[in-house]
Amino acid sequence: MLAPMKIILATESYYPNISGVAVSTFLVAKTLVHEGHDVWVFAPSTDLADREERPAELDRLTVCRFRSVRNPFRSGFRVALFPGKSAQRLVRLIRPDIVHLQDPAGISAAVMGAAKHLGVPVVISHHFSLDYITAYCWFFGAAKGLAKQGLVAYLRRFYNRADAVIAPSHTTANMLLDWGVKTKVSPISNGVSLERFYSYTPPTAIFRRYRLPAHVPIVLYVGRIDRDKSVEVLIEAIPRILQQCRAHFVLVGGGDFRNKCVKKAQQLGVLDSVTWIGPVPHESEDLPQLYQVARVFVIPSTAESQSMVTLEAMASGLPIVGARAGALGELVTTGENGFLFSPGESGELADCVVKILSSPNLVEELGRRSLLKAAEHRVETAHGHLLAVYQALKS
Numbered sequence: 001m002l003a004p005m006k007i008i009l010a011t012e013s014y015y016p017n018i019s020g021v022a023v024s025t026f027l028v029a030k031t032l033v034h035e036g037h038d039v040w041v042f043a044p045s046t047d048l049a050d051r052e053e054r055p056a057e058l059d060r061l062t063v064c065r066f067r068s069v070r071n072p073f074r075s076g077f078r079v080a081l082f083p084g085k086s087a088q089r090l091v092r093l094i095r096p097d098i099v100h101l102q103d104p105a106g107i108s109a110a111v112m113g114a115a116k117h118l119g120v121p122v123v124i125s126h127h128f129s130l131d132y133i134t135a136y137c138w139f140f141g142a143a144k145g146l147a148k149q150g151l152v153a154y155l156r157r158f159y160n161r162a163d164a165v166i167a168p169s170h171t172t173a174n175m176l177l178d179w180g181v182k183t184k185v186s187p188i189s190n191g192v193s194l195e196r197f198y199s200y201t202p203p204t205a206i207f208r209r210y211r212l213p214a215h216v217p218i219v220l221y222v223g224r225i226d227r228d229k230s231v232e233v234l235i236e237a238i239p240r241i242l243q244q245c246r247a248h249f250v251l252v253g254g255g256d257f258r259n260k261c262v263k264k265a266q267q268l269g270v271l272d273s274v275t276w277i278g279p280v281p282h283e284s285e286d287l288p289q290l291y292q293v294a295r296v297f298v299i300p301s302t303a304e305s306q307s308m309v310t311l312e313a314m315a316s317g318l319p320i321v322g323a324r325a326g327a328l329g330e331l332v333t334t335g336e337n338g339f340l341f342s343p344g345e346s347g348e349l350a351d352c353v354v355k356i357l358s359s360p361n362l363v364e365e366l367g368r369r370s371l372l373k374a375a376e377h378r379v380e381t382a383h384g385h386l387l388a389v390y391q392a393l394k395s
Contacts (some may be wrong), residue, residue, distance in 0.1 A: 002391055005037045006094055010111040012086075012104035014063070015042035015281075017077055018253070019224065020308050021127045023282045024190050025102050031383040035061045040094060042087060042107050044068035044078040050086055064090055066107060074226070075256050083107045088114040096120055097388050102127065104158045109306045112161060121393035124159060125166040126176060129303040132191035156180045164389050167373035169327035186389060190308050191382030192374055197288050201232060206289040210277055216248040217357050220294035220318070222280075222287075222309040223301070226255035230323065233300040235261050236346035237353065238270040244311035244354045247273070252290055254279040291316035295363055296356050304328055314374035321352040336371040 009029055010225070013021040025041065031216070032039045038060045045065035053063040064088055068078040083106050091114035101117045101124040102109035108124070115122050120270060130148050156179050159165050165185045173187040207214050219241070223330035225231050231251070237267060241247055251261075251274065258276065265271045275278045280287050297313035302325035304310070310331050320338030322328040339355065341348035356362055 001036065002037075002387060005097040005394065006040075007037055007390070008033055008040045008042060008091065008094060008096045008099040008111060009102065010042040010099065010108045012079060012105045012107060013045060013077065013103070014041060016046070018029055018279045018281065019077075020190075021102050023308060024125070024127065026282070027191070027379065028100070028383065028386065029061055030058060031379070033058045035387070036060075036346075037116065040064055040090070040096070042066065042083075042090070042111060044080045044107070046078065048081070053168065076095065076254070080106045084110040084113075087111050091115060091118065091120075094164070097394055099327045100125065100390075101162070104155055109158075112158070116161065121163045121390075122161070123164045123166060123167070123389060123393070124158070124162045126172060127168065127305055129172075129175075152179050152381065157182055163383050163393050166386065166389065169330050171310060171327035171330055172305045174309065188389070189270050189377040189382045189384045190306055190311065191379030192308070192311040192315045192377050193379050194315050194371075194375060197291060197312050198317060198371060198374075199288060201285075203288050203289065203293045206286065206293055208339060209286070210250075210275060210290075212250065212275060212293065213248050216246050217295040218293055219247050219249045219353060219357075220246065220252070220290065220297050220313070221250070221299070222252040222290070222297075222312070223299070224255040225251065225258040225261055227257055228301065228303045229255070229257070230300040230302060231257060231261050232264055233272075233323075233344055233346050234298050235264045235268065235274075237350035238265070238273060239268050240347060240350035241353050241357075242270065242273060244350075245357045247353070247357060249274045249279060250290065251275070252277045252287075287312075288316065291318065294318055296321060296338075296353055298353065299323065299328065300343075300349060301328075302326055307331065310376055311374060314370035317367040319356050319363055320370060321349060321356070333373075337366050337373055 011025045013019045029039050041063045043069050049240045051065045066080040068080045068084040071077040071079050087110035159181045165183050167187050168190045172189045173185045176185050297318040299322040302323050304326040306327050320332045322332045323343045325339040325343045334340050339352035
């Protein structure tokens with residue numbers, strides 16, 4: 001075990017947000033506290049006030065909230081409002097051994113400056129693709145290309161100031177190297193808890209709670225229903241799937257595109273075949289149970305730097321149908337633990353789902369191999385690699 005350290009995690013997305021970055025940051029914080037380290041999470045507040053929170057269940061964790069305003073591009077999310085002086089003051093007060101940034105935004109930029117001034121090692125994790133960013137900006141044609149170039153230039157400069165860069169997949173690590181990032185980039189999975197997701201709870205309560213049909217194969221999606229997640233591709237595939245087999249579709253998550261997806265399902269005449277559950281907190285016991293009642297998991301997004309929900313589905317022993325894009329090819333191998341389809345091609349997606357649902361033996365075999373692949377991403381192993389990076393910088 002490492003000697004106790006003081007560690008700051010800085011992020012623009014943290015609970016009560018439900019996002020990959022929020023979940024990843026929380027899981028890292030929880031591991032660090034359990035390993036005996038003192039942890040401060042710097043994140044936006046839910047209003048125009050600064051405050052500190054000390055969760056009772058994690059006695060060595062302090063959450064420092066910075067006054068914030070609503071994110072104009074993403075409903076339900078917030079952006080810290082001029083956090084520089086407050087963040088820098090806290091860094092000087094805490095005198096951390098390591099700071100670990102989760103994005104290149106306002107809070108992280110302030111923490112980076114203060115850490116560099118104090119000679120504190122800086123680690124940054126890269127959690128997103130460029131398409132994720134530009135999906136929320138109204139750029140078109142050449143303007144979108146110029147916006148991407150400008151963003152890459154900023155990220156390259158920012159990451160080259162860090163002492164270590166963490167990428168959740170080899171695909172993402174190679175992308176950063178292609179951008180010209182010179183700081184050492186370490187591919188370290190976000191990780192997944194096999195103990196939590198590969199478990200069994202009698203499903204009666206979860207079927208009753210969400211009014212799910214008990215004798216129809218369930219096709220599951222978990223994640224934000226936003227512009228960058230391409231959930232409409234799944235909705236467009238539903239009629240073709242239902243023409244060939246019985247299925248019910250469960251979508252877990254909320255977002256700005258949910259109403260548009262509901263409207264599309266209504267237009268296609270398949271609204272009764274879809275259950276819209278809404279956001280489920282990551283720590284809720286309902287989440288692993290929702291994975292357990294599914295027969296197949298679908299991830300149509302083309303902007304995944306890894307995909308924590310796909311890892312969770314694999315750890316639950318589910319076959320995966322995913323877009324052949326981003327880093328999903330590292331988790332899904334066609335014919336081994338699921339199938340990949342061409343991005344945006346709802347017909348291909350439908351055919352993949354039908355192929356799986358039409359063969360109980362295939363469901364079992366693909367699911368078994370998903371579990372084996374998930375075992376390569378145990379959260380304990382992933383966080384062990386992260387701690388090794390911290391230790392190397394601290395030495």
